[in-house]
Each structure stands twice: as C-alpha cells, then as structure tokens.
Amino acid sequence: MIALRDSLMELIRRTSAEIPDDVQAAILAALEHEQQGTIAADALQIIQRNIELAKRKSQPICQDTGSVLFYVDAPVGLDQLAFAEAARQAVREATRRGYLRQNSVDALTGKNDGTNLGPGAPTFHFHQHREPETRVRLILKGGGCENVGAQYSLPDEQLQADRDLAGCRKVILDAVLQAQGKGCGPGILGVCIGGDRATGYEFSKVQFLRRLEDRNPVPALDALEQDILKTANELGIGPMGFGGKTTLLGVKIGTLNRVPASYFVSVSYMCWAYRRQGVELDAEGRITRWLY
Amino acid sequence: MPILLTTPVSEAAVRALKIGDAVEITGTLFTGRDAVHKYLAKGGQLPPGVDLRGGIIYHCGPVVIKDEAGRWKVVAAGPTTSAREEPYQGDILRRFGVRGVIGKGGMGAKTLAACREVGAVYLHAVGGAAQVLAEHVRNVRGVYFLEEFGSPEAIWEFEVERFPAVVTMDAHGHSLHEQVFAASQAALAARL
Numbered sequence: 174m175i176a177l178r179d180s181l182m183e184l185i186r187r188t189s190a191e192i193p194d195d196v197q198a199a200i201l202a203a204l205e206h207e208q209q210g211t212i213a214a215d216a217l218q219i220i221q222r223n224i225e226l227a228k229r230k231s232q233p234i235c236q237d238t239g240s241v242l243f244y245v246d247a248p249v250g251l252d253q254l255a256f257a258e259a260a261r262q263a264v265r266e267a268t269r270r271g272y273l274r275q276n277s278v279d280a281l282t283g284k285n286d287g288t289n290l291g292p293g294a295p296t297f298h299f300h301q302h303r304e305p306e307t308r309v310r311l312i313l314k315g316g317g318c319e320n321v322g323a324q325y326s327l328p329d330e331q332l333q334a335d336r337d338l339a340g341c342r343k344v345i346l347d348a349v350l351q352a353q354g355k356g357c358g359p360g361i362l363g364v365c366i367g368g369d370r371a372t373g374y375e376f377s378k379v380q381f382l383r384r385l386e387d388r389n390p391v392p393a394l395d396a397l398e399q400d401i402l403k404t405a406n407e408l409g410i411g412p413m414g415f416g417g418k419t420t421l422l423g424v425k426i427g428t429l430n431r432v433p434a435s436y437f438v439s440v441s442y443m444c445w446a447y448r449r450q451g452v453e454l455d456a457e458g459r460i461t462r463w464l465y
Numbered sequence: 466m467p468i469l470l471t472t473p474v475s476e477a478a479v480r481a482l483k484i485g486d487a488v489e490i491t492g493t494l495f496t497g498r499d500a501v502h503k504y505l506a507k508g509g510q511l512p513p514g515v516d517l518r519g520g521i522i523y524h525c526g527p528v529v530i531k532d533e534a535g536r537w538k539v540v541a542a543g544p545t546t547s548a549r550e551e552p553y554q555g556d557i558l559r560r561f562g563v564r565g566v567i568g569k570g571g572m573g574a575k576t577l578a579a580c581r582e583v584g585a586v587y588l589h590a591v592g593g594a595a596q597v598l599a600e601h602v603r604n605v606r607g608v609y610f611l612e613e614f615g616s617p618e619a620i621w622e623f624e625v626e627r628f629p630a631v632v633t634m635d636a637h638g639h640s641l642h643e644q645v646f647a648a649s650q651a652a653l654a655a656r657l
Contacts, residue, residue, distance in 0.1 A: 212487060212631050219591040219629065226596040236528045236541035236595040236617075271540045274528045275616050283500075285615035317546045317569070317592060343657060350653050353646055355546055355570035357592035404656050408649040413591060414571065415631065416645050446593035 174259055177458025181263035181309065184460075185241075186272045188311045188450040189233045192224050193465040195385040196361075196422070196447040200224070203359055203412075203419040213417025220412070220445055235357075235446040237315035238273040241295035244382060246308040253299050256307075259458070260297070264289050273313075310382055310451035310464060318356035318444040323348040324374060327436040336436045338397055341366055348440040349405045349421065354414020357444035361385065361423040362401070365439045368429035373439035380425035381443055382451075384465070389426065398424040412445075422447075467629065473519025474564040476584040482632045484641040488588060489627040493606070494523040494567065498545055500618040501610065505560075506553035512609040515620060517561040521588075524550060524568030526617030528595070529605065537605035539623070541595035544569040547587070555579030567630055571642030580636050587634035589641075601628040 192200070204221060207214040227234040241264055247253065267273045268289045275287040277294040289295070325344040327336045332347055334340035345364055352360065363380030365373045389395035401424045411417025422445065431437065451464030470478060472492030482488070495515060497505075511517065527542035547554075547568030554566060555575040564585050566572070569592035580586060590598060604624040611619040633641040 212485060215487065216591050216631075219594045219597050223591075223594040223597040226600070230596065232599075233528060233541045233595060235593040236526060236543050236599075237545065238528075271528055271530045274526070274541070278615070285617070287616070315593075320546060346653055346657070350646075350649055353570070353642065353649070354592075355548065357569065404653075407656065408652045410645060410649045413569065413589060414642060414645055415589070415633075416641070416648075444593055 174255065174458070177256070177259040177454070178262045178266075180452060180454060180458050180460045181260050182267050184309060184311050184450060184452050185263060185267040186231065188313055188448050189238055189272045190231050191228045191450070192234060192447065193449055195465065197224065199385050199422040200445060203422065207412070207417055207419055211417060212415045213411040213419070216412040216415055217419070233272065233274065234448065235315055235444070236274055237317060238276055239313040239315040239448065240319070241273070241289065242298070242312040242314060242378070243295055244298045244300075244310040244312070244379070246300050246302050248305055248307060249301055249303065251307060257297055260295060261290055264295050305456070306461070307454040308451060308464065309454065311449070312378070312381055313448040314378070315357070315444055315446065318360060318442045321352040321356035322374070322377075322441045323351065324370065324440070325438045327438060338393060341438050342397060342401065344438050345401055345440055346404060348442070349401075349408065349410070352442055353410055354412070356442040357446065358410065358414065359412055359419045359422045359445050361443040361447060362421060362425065363441040363443065364424070364426040366426065366428045367431040368437060368439070369431075369435060370437060372429055373437045374441065376427055376429050377439045377441040380427050381441070381447070381449055383425050385423045394426045394428070398426050470565075472521055474521065475519070476564070479564050479584050479586050480636050482586050482635055483637065484632055484635050484639045486632040487629070488632060489629055490521065491626050491628070492624075494521050494623045494625050494628065496523045496525045496527060496619070496621040496623065498524050498526055498618055499549055500614040501620055502550045502553040502557065505557050511561070512620070514607060515609055515622070517563045519562065519564050521565040521567060522557075522563055523623070524566065527599070527621060529616060529621065537608070539599045539602045539605060542599040542602055542623070543593055543595035544590040546570045547572050551576060558583050558585050571633055571640065577634050577638060577640050580634055581638045584636050586632050586636055588630035589633040590630045598628065601625050
C-alpha cells in the first residue's frame, strides 16, 4: 500500500513536471518550422524553455494542473477500492508538495478545501485484463483546453455537415477555428465519432493515450487524421493564436457505435502542455517500467 | 526588441503600443480571476493595500507555497483564459483606472471598447509557460481574499522583473484575435 502510494505520487510528479518524449519531439519540430523573429516563434521558444525549466526544477509545467484522470488496466483480482484509496492519498500528498495546484472546487459552494479530493476528483477508469501487471496511465488536463472542447450533433445545418466523414471533417475543423489560441495551442485533438453524449467525450479523451507519432490502423480514420492536421496548419492560427504555421501538433480519432437516431462528433482539445505519463506496476505496487 | 513597461504605467505609454508589440513589464502585478472579477463587478471594494491606478491585472491562478521560513514562494504562475472575465473587465478598467490586463486567449468587443476609451491594453502571455513566467516574479508582496476565494482565486501582489507578453488588443480599437479569426475563417472556407 505504501509502495503503491509512493509510485503513484512519482507518477503524478513526473506527469506534472515532464512533457513526454513524443510531444517534446513535436514541439521541437514546430520550432524549426516556424519563421524566426515572429511572435509565434518567440512563443514556441518560451514554451521550450518552460519545458526544460519545469523538468529541471521538478515543478508543474503549467499552474493549471488540471483534472486528474487515472486510466488503470488491472489484473483480475486487483482490489480496486484499495487502489483508489492509495491514489487519493497520493493526490493529497502531491498537492501538499506543490506537484499539483489546489485545484478542486465544490461545484455547489465554491469551496476549495485544498486537497484535490472530492466527488469525481480524481477520476478513475478501471479496465480488467488477463495479464499479471497493473498499468496506470495518468492525464492531467487543464481547464483552458477543456473549455474549448466541442460536441456536434450531425447533421449540422449551419455547417452543412452531413452524417458522413466529410461532415465529420467540417465540424472538427470548425472546432479548431472556434478554439483559435484559447486552448493554449499548438494543440492536439482527440475525437470520437459516435457514442452518446457522455461516452463520446469520454472516448475522445482516451485518444490522448495514443503516442503522437502513431498511425491509426483504420485507413479511413488515418486519412482523416492526416487531412485535419494538414488543413488546420494551413489556417494561420498559430501558437497561442498569434498567427503562424503551427496550429495543431496531432489529431487522434476513434469511433464508438451509435444508435441510429444519434450521430455525435465529440472533440477534446489538449494544450501543448500535454501531461500524460504511465507506469507498469508489480504486485507490490513498485514501478517496473514507464510507458511513455 | 521588446518595449519596456514600468508600473504605474502612464496613459501615453499605453497609447503608444500597438498589436503585435512584444513588451516586458517591471513593477507590480495584481492577480485576479473569476471570483475577484465577479466580486468587483457586483460593487465589491478593493481591499486596503491594493491600488490598481496605472496598474496591471494578471489573469492568473498561481501555485504558491510557503517555504520553511514561512515566506511565500511562487511555484508556477502562467495566465488563465481571459474570455471568462469579458462580462466584467470593461467596467473594472473604467472604475479602477487599470492600464493593462495580462491573460491568454484574448477578450471581446466590450473590453476592446473600454481599452480604447480609458487607454488600456490587453497583453497576452504564453499560456502554460508557468515556470518561465514564475521566474520573472521576484517577490510576493502580499495576498488578499485568500480565505474567501481560495489560493488560485485570491489577489496575489507580485513584484515582477521583465515579465514578457505581447500586445494583442491595443488602445486604438485593434485586436490581433479578431484579425487572426477573420483570416483563419476565410482560409478554412477555401478548404471546405
């Protein structure tokens, strides 16, 4: 239990302070690509310095340490109640140490008790698997980028978006246009086509567990991902919405079955401060491997 | 080269700025976000010790901890999304003589009009750059409304040195956000 708590605390610390390698590579590539001397290039340079500084000082990359989202692949027999309790203790201690901001507010009273614990905080998604290891992935998703997420119900008459992939393309690009720089771009899109209003958004966030450089195994979705990425980067929104060549760093799209009456496209936006890490744990809760 | 601004900022210095200018601010910043803006807009008074005349409000909910000696230490201090303060910002600029607002994502027509009227600018800091920006905070001079609003929502008084930002809404009615939106909307229409 103590080992598990300490492992999860280290997972939180590293997620908050260190950008994963795949995202770092994409930001460095963007920095090369952006025209030097512009405010867009200056913004990317500040972003790069920030990434280096946060890692060196072991402090949060962004002060909005976000919603704390645990995705747990658990072997059959894992005590999920005990796991969740250890995770809550880790969140409380990580907050005390400043890895997380006091970031959780009672929705009714507005009270922030400073622990980051409460209904839905943190959030757990448990999935059983028939393997001996426990794998824990963590996303810290800030509010600025969460606020620019969007859900469309197709057909959308105003956007002339039908219930097909061309319609999906239109609404996803509309989400990019509406977001501008407000979600701290350059951003990454997680998209779910299908599902219901709750599962659609939920599965759009699961896309953020994919590595940035991976390719979608479904050819039609892969083509759509590449198309949206290319087109978004031709819009001139740029880092922070300052104008420039880099609007998105990646697009990840998944699908869920829908009922015939509904056709939702749910778009989640992740800021450049893409805080996502994961660990594999042994039976005692010790870290055996980092996943990103 | 960035334009250097020192608080309190004069109206002339603010009117000389135009969108796209990089600036560096030295002096005092007061943080204020959702709770503070709503409170002030509903007629709330500034606490003793907080004077915003010629001053700059920073839309920021910092991570601040107490070190072993009991001194405040800023751990992370990047900007938060400014659009949420759009209903309140214009009135606050007028009522308290504020010359600048730092945030991210830009603001709307009401704030732009108030900037033009009173002589104020909107300054965009790099969102998410909490560590780089915290390095420019030299000292925490005080904190107000900590109990009432909680740490991220409190008014923190920061002494800053060469704090970097970009003018994205100036005192002449220009908004970089409006321009980029219009250009990107046209670019998208050509690609649908």
